[in-house]
Amino acid sequence: xxxxxxxxxxxxxxxxxxxxxxxxxxxxxxxxxxxxxxxxxxxxxxxxxxxxxxxxxxxxxxxxxxxxxxxxxxxxxxxxxxxxxxxxxxxxxxxxxxxxxxxxxxxxxxxxxxxxxxxxxxxxxxxxxxxxxxxxxxxxxxxxxxxxxxxxxxxxxxxxxxxxxxxxxxxxxxxxxxxxxxxxxxxxxxxxxxxxxxxxx
Amino acid sequence: xxxxxxxxxxxxxxxxxxxxxxxxxxxxxxxxxxxxxxxxxxxxxxxxxxxxxxxxxxxxxxxxxxxxxxxxxx
Numbered sequence: 001x002x003x004x005x006x007x008x009x010x011x012x013x014x015x016x017x018x019x020x021x022x023x024x025x026x027x028x029x030x031x032x033x034x035x036x037x038x039x040x041x042x043x044x045x046x047x048x049x050x051x052x053x054x055x056x057x058x059x060x061x062x063x064x065x066x067x068x069x070x071x072x073x074x075x076x077x078x079x080x081x082x083x084x085x086x087x088x089x090x091x092x093x094x095x096x097x098x099x100x101x102x103x104x105x106x107x108x109x110x111x112x113x114x115x116x117x118x119x120x121x122x123x124x125x126x127x128x129x130x131x132x133x134x135x136x137x138x139x140x141x142x143x144x145x146x147x148x149x150x151x152x153x154x155x156x157x158x159x160x161x162x163x164x165x166x167x168x169x170x171x172x173x174x175x176x177x178x179x180x181x182x183x184x185x186x187x188x189x190x191x192x193x194x195x196x197x198x199x200x201x
Numbered sequence: 202x203x204x205x206x207x208x209x210x211x212x213x214x215x216x217x218x219x220x221x222x223x224x225x226x227x228x229x230x231x232x233x234x235x236x237x238x239x240x241x242x243x244x245x246x247x248x249x250x251x252x253x254x255x256x257x258x259x260x261x262x263x264x265x266x267x268x269x270x271x272x273x274x275x
Contacts, residue, residue, distance in 0.1 A: 033270055037261040044248055051244035052237035055228035057265065058218050062226040064269045130256045137257070152254055156216030156268025175208040178215075182250065196249045 014080040021082060024071040032068055035083060040064075043087050046117045047095055054098035063091040088116045129194065136188035143167075144181035147174050209235060213243040214250055216264035220272065 023031035043063060047056045067074075067087055076082050096108050137145065150163040164174035189196060212231035219227045235243060251263035262270070 029270065029273060032273070033260065033262065033266065036266040036269060037255065040251065040255075040263060040266055041248075044244075044251065048241075048244055048248070051241045053240075055213070055218075055232040055240075056244040057213070057216060057247055058226045058228045058232075060265055061216075061218055061269055061272075064266075065224075065226065065272060068269075068273050126256070133253055133256050151215055152257065152264060154217070154264070155271065156218075156264040157271055159217055160212065160215060172208055175211040176204060179207040179211045182214075182246065182253075185253065186249070196252055197245070 014076070017080045017082050018076055021071075021074055021076055024068070024083075025074070032071075036064060039084060039087055042084070042117060043091055046088055047091055049111065049114075050092075050095035050099060053102040053104050054095040056095075059091055059094045059098070062094055063087055066090050085116065092116075132189055132192055132194055133185070136185050139188060140181055140184055143169075144177045144184060147177035148181040148185075150174075151178065206239065210239055210243045210246060213240075214247045216247075216251075216268050218268070 020031055020035060024035075040060065044056060044060055047054070047059055050056065050059070064087070067083060067090065070086075074082060074086060077085055092111070096111055099105075099108050099111065137148070140148065146167055147163075147169070150167060151160075154163055160174055161171050164171045167174065169177070186196060209231060213229045213235065215229075218229060221227055232240060232243070251265055254263040255261045255266075258267075
């Protein structure tokens, strides 16, 4: 798992924008992976207002898949940041569809007219944060650690039921261990002054 | 927060999502059982969890990103 982003701001220059579009149009999955790493936090954050009416995780994945499958027909935006604009637009449209299905028509107009999120942000990796997360993870009790690691290793490709069975746990116990792992990790990080929800890009 | 509520939320925090025969990604079944407040909480926890995963990954990819990449390579 060595592919991915290098901390480049997703608000790339027009030249970078065109370069990335061309690479993706040619089927370069590495270029797509790099963009995913930079873009995911911003896309996810932009969808939080819809979280009560749409499963944000499903919308994020569907958005990225649509960008990839439509890559050959994407026209560069004159102001650059083509892929970012496209992802925000697709994500919002998908979430609004869900809102309509949930009978939230009254809120849809406001959501549809809201500005796209700002793209100026620092997406550089934080070596200190990474080191502290590693430190706190290493201090987790055995079962919460194992549950957390199983989900990371599964990389979103396997159901919790299967992961739990491999660890010899009931699914409910597996979920409890995950919940405990995150609480302990969060508490450990807070002891050294890191509040994850405050350091999101 | 009760254990029961914790586990219901946790079932939604993971990145696994079923992809239907039409290619669309489906919401987690457990998501429909959550209250609106708990859906918001699940999304907030997923945001934190993806950040942790990305920080631990050599390529800065979360499990969501890996799941998407696996699907385009199939």
